[in-house]
Amino acid sequence: MSLAVLLSTMRVQMKQSFARPMFRFCLIANPILNTILLYEMFRGSGEENFMAYVVLGAGLMGLWGCICFSSAGDINRERYSGTLALIFATPVSFPVIILGKIIGNTVMSLLTLGISLVTAVVLYRVPLTLESPLYFLLALLAAVLAFVVISSVVACLLTLSRKTELYMNCIEVPVVLLCGFVFPVSVLPEAVRVFSYALSPTYAVELLRLSVWGVNDPAVFWQKLGILLGLTALYAILSALLYRKIDRRVRVTATLEVA
Amino acid sequence: MDSIIEVQELKREYVTRHGFWKREKRVVKAVDGISFAVRRGEIFGLLGQNGAGKTTTIKMLTTLLAPTGGTCKVLGWSTFGEEKRIRARINFIFGGEMGVYRRLSARDNLRYFSNLYLIPRKEQDVRIQKILGLVELAERADDLVETYSKGMIQRLQIARGLINDPEILFMDEPTVGLDPVGARMLRDIIRRLKEDGKTVLLTTHNLAEVEELCDRLVVINKGKLIASGTPAEIKADSETLEDAYVKLIEGVSA
Numbered sequence: 001m002s003l004a005v006l007l008s009t010m011r012v013q014m015k016q017s018f019a020r021p022m023f024r025f026c027l028i029a030n031p032i033l034n035t036i037l038l039y040e041m042f043r044g045s046g047e048e049n050f051m052a053y054v055v056l057g058a059g060l061m062g063l064w065g066c067i068c069f070s071s072a073g074d075i076n077r078e079r080y081s082g083t084l085a086l087i088f089a090t091p092v093s094f095p096v097i098i099l100g101k102i103i104g105n106t107v108m109s110l111l112t113l114g115i116s117l118v119t120a121v122v123l124y125r126v127p128l129t130l131e132s133p134l135y136f137l138l139a140l141l142a143a144v145l146a147f148v149v150i151s152s153v154v155a156c157l158l159t160l161s162r163k164t165e166l167y168m169n170c171i172e173v174p175v176v177l178l179c180g181f182v183f184p185v186s187v188l189p190e191a192v193r194v195f196s197y198a199l200s201p202t203y204a205v206e207l208l209r210l211s212v213w214g215v216n217d218p219a220v221f222w223q224k225l226g227i228l229l230g231l232t233a234l235y236a237i238l239s240a241l242l243y244r245k246i247d248r249r250v251r252v253t254a255t256l257e258v259a
Numbered sequence: 260m261d262s263i264i265e266v267q268e269l270k271r272e273y274v275t276r277h278g279f280w281k282r283e284k285r286v287v288k289a290v291d292g293i294s295f296a297v298r299r300g301e302i303f304g305l306l307g308q309n310g311a312g313k314t315t316t317i318k319m320l321t322t323l324l325a326p327t328g329g330t331c332k333v334l335g336w337s338t339f340g341e342e343k344r345i346r347a348r349i350n351f352i353f354g355g356e357m358g359v360y361r362r363l364s365a366r367d368n369l370r371y372f373s374n375l376y377l378i379p380r381k382e383q384d385v386r387i388q389k390i391l392g393l394v395e396l397a398e399r400a401d402d403l404v405e406t407y408s409k410g411m412i413q414r415l416q417i418a419r420g421l422i423n424d425p426e427i428l429f430m431d432e433p434t435v436g437l438d439p440v441g442a443r444m445l446r447d448i449i450r451r452l453k454e455d456g457k458t459v460l461l462t463t464h465n466l467a468e469v470e471e472l473c474d475r476l477v478v479i480n481k482g483k484l485i486a487s488g489t490p491a492e493i494k495a496d497s498e499t500l501e502d503a504y505v506k507l508i509e510g511v512s513a
Contacts, residue, residue, distance in 0.1 A: 008374040015362065015367070081357060083358055083359070085358075089322055089323055090346060091376060092375050251323060251325040254324055256323055
């Protein structure tokens with residue numbers, strides 16, 4: 001039954017999200033604009049494979065933007081439309097509903113990677129190579145899992161507060177910078193890198209980039225994948241614990257509704 | 260007759276903090292020690308001025324809000340801590356245009372809530388069609404809710420509230436903004452629910468509605484219970500229920 005709830009929530013979420021102009025902008029226009037911006041920035045950088053930073057960077061920025069403004073913003077939209085309380089009070093476990101929403105959004109948001117790729121090919125006809133497609137596929141699956149779980153932690157925390165819009169704006173760009181979406185994390189100061197490597201998307205981005213350049217040493221790939229999956233599992237446990245707490249907390253603090 | 264809802268010395272406080280540098284804590288007592296019981300199959304009214312604590316009480320009864328003190332039991336289970344035993348067997352309707360997904364059709368809204376109430380797939384289509392007919396939305400069932408009038412959205416809310424065939428239906432000012440035809444339709448639905456043995460707890464400012472529908476009622480003011488009984492008992496020697504209600508409110512405010 002949980003699977004049926006998960007699937008129907010994904011379907012409803014995709015329909016609802018795509019109906020919103022802002023989501024369509026994040027999903028379609030954002031990756032196009034980001035690709036143009038990043039191409040102009042990387043044109044004279046000496047990097048020859050634009051796939052690694054321009055296409056992946058723009059696609060991931062778009063993906064994260066969609067996740068922030070949808071998975072996180074949805075909590076507030078549901079709160080203001082009066083449906084958050086309704087779905088919360090159904091017999092289905094609330095985390096299953098939130099998970100369905102997040103998976104629906106994340107799957108749909110993967111389109112940003114395709115749009116970035118098409119933009120780069122059509123507008124610039126630049127060399128785009130993917131040296132290790134199988135590793136890339138594996139890295140992409142792990143990245144989706146990581147994004148779903150991190151979104152779940154974020155959505156969970158945002159259920160507690162009514163200042164969701166403020167927080168989701170606050171997390172968008174820092175994650176892009178800290179996790180090295182558009183430049184290697186190695187350029188960041190050492191003290192900042194501590195935060196980068198505590199965030200699972202950092203490893204997801206490194207794995208994707210590694211498979212774009214070509215996995216010459218599989219041991220490095222598997223090691224990074226192991227860390228990514230380990231961190232994701234840790235976030236999942238944290239998320240499960242938070243949901244257990246929050247289920248009671250929102251009813252004590254009365255944050256399920258606006259008034 | 261057994262009590263299906265039991266409320267004893269129920270309390271709910273809201274804590275707010277004001278100020279930037281010097282945070283000042285304010286405690287508002289929304290519900291302040293009320294007690295009442297509702298019997299199975301009854302239509303029970305919760306009356307009071309705006310801000311009296313009616314909605315807060317309903318939210319505690321529907322497992323959405325934790326009580327600060329007292330007992331709050333529905334179907335014999337505590338609404339905070341044992342809510343999983345209750346949720347599949349109740350539903351609630353809040354008045355106004357909230358509580359529906361506007362970018363979905365009415366049918367999609369009902370199908371989604373059917374899934375959330377774990378109604379078997381085989382039963383869903385039949386039940387949805389029946390409820391859509393009941394609230395007279397069958398013809399527009401596949402149109403997006405954002406194209407609906409206010410009254411149609413409220414009727415969809417009613418349909419959503421009936422989707423799990425609840426034993427108890429909580430209604431918070433369900434006729435607010437409904438046109439006379441829509442309000443009558445709702446009253447007919449409430450009567451039909453009673454005939455089917457369902458229990459309805461409703462809040463409303465429409466005292467004629469209370470007189471017409473409610474078996475018993477309580478009046479609360481500033482979080483405290485000030486009267487309880489049948490409409491006839493509350494009315495006593497006043498000409499109308501409205502006169503009696505105004506006297507009660509003025510009496511405690513004086």
